[in-house]
Amino acid sequence: MPRRRPRALREEQALSHVGGPTPPFRIHGLSTGASLAVHRIEGLSRGSSIHPGATDRALRRYREFLHPPGRRPLYPQEAFCSCSWCSFDDVRHARDVLNEVLERLPERARGELGRLVKPLDALFLRRTLPDPFAHRRPWRARLWLYRRLADRSEWG
Template sequence: MPRRRPRALRAEQPVSRVWGPTPPFRIHGLSTRASLAVHRVEYLSGSFSIHPGATDCALRRYREFLHPPGRRPLYPQESSCSCTWCSFDDVRHARDVLEEVLERLPEPARAELGRLVKPLDVVFSRRTLPDPFAHRRQWRTQFWWYRRLAERSEWG
């Protein structure tokens, strides 16, 4: 019986209906199993803000916002555009995405992603200032990161 070439064997392998021909990339700081769980949530989510790659983008944006060294206060900036990628200009939207993904993940992956987000939350809370008029705002939220002072955009 003649030997079959590796290319022929790979061509016969079934392609995953969920991921396509290539598996999704691994999210920095998460295990492979947790990254796959996050990608599964992103792929199967019907939410406007959760789409493939949104969690990785949100984590990068959150880290990038908190990256400048020093003790000066940071002020989240409102986004001027509400499309899915431009809305990440507002770090609070990035935190919204992380919270929504955390709610939908199974427990082991949720704990792993939570271990990445929790230290960032501590730094965010320490480097931003509380909004003294948050309780008077017409639009209120249960999320604490919206009750911090932010710079207003020239668009809104």
């Protein structure tokens, strides 16, 4: 049997990796194992809000909303479009996605992601104002995130 040249072997290997699935990326702040668990949940989810990359996007959006300079109150604004990409404009939707992923994760990965989200939740409560009319909206009043004032620009 003739020997195969190294160049031919390298080309074969390169071609075999082109069409394969992309490896999961690591979510900033999570271990590789927890990131892989999140990737599995996103890949297996049939819901419209959880799709590959949604957890990382939701976590980045939540951090971005909570870390502008200054001490002024923040007001979440509702998304103008309900598509899965634009709905992250509403930081409350991003937090809802994180909550849904937290419910589906195994215990260890849930603990890791929970340790990232818990201080952000405390900061959200500190930087937003309570809505005095939340009791009039019973469909949203059950969620603590929606009992905060909203509908103004996030930047003042």
